Amino acid sequence: MSHVRYLCLMAVDREHVLRSAAALLTRKSTATMDEVAKAAGISRATLHRQFAGRDALVRALESLGIAECEAALDAARLDEGTAQEAVSRLVKELETAAGLLAFLYTENQLFEGDGQNEGWARLDARIAALFRRGQDSGEFRIDLTPAWLTEALYGLMASAAWAVAEGRVAAKDFHHMIAELLLGGALRREEP
Amino acid sequence: MSHVRYLCLMAVDREHVLRSAAALLTRKSTATMDEVAKAAGISRATLHRQFAGRDALVRALESLGIAECEAALDAARLDEGTAQEAVSRLVKELETAAGLLAFLYTENQLFEGDGQNEGWARLDARIAALFRRGQDSGEFRIDLTPAWLTEALYGLMASAAWAVAEGRVAAKDFHHMIAELLLGGALRREEP
DNA sequence: CGCACATGAGACATGAATGTCTCATTGAAT
DNA sequence: ATTCAATGAGACATTCATGTCTCATGTGCG
Structure with missing residues (x-):
């Protein structure tokens, strides 16, 4: 056989x-x-x-990227512990997919038209829910919307992936750079 | 005549x-x-x-973007006041150029080969110097390198520009979103 | 050994974007 | 009114990526 x-x-x-x-x-x-x-x-x-063609390849990459992100979201156990810890775990789990994410992030042709993959909406919703949980629990400041924090997470992931690829920053600092910068901004500061 | x-x-x-x-x-x-x-x-x-061609057009856009960034850097008076205030002014001055920056940021073909515009290096140096000044003065944490903070600034600008263009966040929040998230991460937190 | 099938190499046509050209028209200055 | 230059419209050739095709090769399996 x-x-x-x-x-x-x-x-x-x-x-x-x-x-x-x-x-x-x-x-x-x-x-x-x-x-x-x-x-x-x-x-x-x-x-x-x-x-079948370049388009099919890009679509397959999109599906792969979505699948990897969802796997990362599952592995990060966003509902456990503090939101801050969950975000840190999420960044860690997303690291291997960062390069692919960075590519898909710039393929804006994926998001024009009605046929856009609903997987992104699911991902956005889950990540935004995590930030909202952090706001509700008082960990995160409320003047930055969950939607923006989600966008910022994507953007920082892409920026870090490119910066690492071009040697401007060290690959080993990937998680620390993103998690610290993002959380430092999203985390409500202690009153002095 | x-x-x-x-x-x-x-x-x-x-x-x-x-x-x-x-x-x-x-x-x-x-x-x-x-x-x-x-x-x-x-x-x-x-x-x-x-x-002369598409390439020349992109090169012209690159020069325009660099010129606008340098004008923004000048207008932001990065040497005056605290580094935090300077970063805030910089984000404000860069807002009008954000869309163009977002486009150039993804044109990675601009950065391959030896003929890359040295204007980017100048900009990077000036912005990195600002973050370094903040570190030296004790305003910014030192575990995030100036190079990474510079990258993060670019990335957040591009993310915000796209998010605004697609209606996911409000245009009026542009400055607040970027400055607050970036500074919250770069600014050293007060010890509780 | 012989069969089946995936693969690699390459030819070929197609379509799209580009770059170059000509020519008629507009619009402003003299 | 006349002249000059820029423009718009369009034809044209060229290049390049794509998509499809055929054929030879090799490799595993019966």
Whole structure:
């Protein structure tokens, strides 16, 4: 039964291709299908056999990014402990997906039109709910809206991913930089 | 002497074209030259007469963005008062350039190769120097590097510009959102 | 060994964006 | 009114990424 093996190999390769594409497109968002194929170590023909076209590839990356984010949200256990700790865990869990997120964040074509993936709305809602929980518990200041804090989290993740990729900051500081800057702003300061 | 008037008109139109292009490309970074021309209310032929090609247009936008940033840095008087106040003034002065900055921030092709505009390095140095001044004076925490704070400022500006453009946050909160979040993170908290 | 199938290489057509060109028109200055 | 320059409209060739195709190769399996 080569059929089973066939499916297995396809799945593995598809995963590898998506990873390679994400890594390349994060650095050069205008990379051609040929460059994507070369980066994955396959031919352009095979790339087209796995993804109907560039659009399908980007959509698959979008689904992968959403899935990774949701997995990170689950792993971060946003409902446990203080909101501050939950945010810190979330940043930690999102670190591996930061590069992919940074790419998707700039693909604004994904968000025009009605066919936009509802996964983003789910993610936004869960993250915003976390910030709202922190506000309700008195941990976070209330003059910064959950929507803005969610946007800022995305933006800081993307900024850090690019800064690390270009060597302007150290990769090991990723979590500390984002969590400290974001929480320092979102956390209500003790009255002196 | 129509020659003088000729030069004057060219300058005015060029400015207008650049503004229109910046506004459009901020929303849709893949807009074609035809769309850019239509957005500026001119024909594609005239657009090509003013800018040799798409590359030249992007380069001109880059120069414009750098010039606006340097003007904002000058107007913010980064050496006066506390570093915190200077950062707040800087965010205020940069607000009008935020859309353009957001576009340039994602044009990572500008930063590959050796021919990258040295204006960015100058800007980075000036902004980083401001954060360093705040650290030296004890206003800002020292565990977040000036390089990262500079990156974070860019990232938050871009995030806020997009969020405002898409209606997720209110435009009037622009300065407050960025300055408060950034400073809250960069500012050393009072010991309880 | 022979079969099946995924792959790589490459040819080919298509479409889109670009860059260049000509020509008629407008508009302002003289 | 005449002249000059800029503009708009459009034709045109070119380039490039894309998408589809065929064919040869190799590799695993029966």
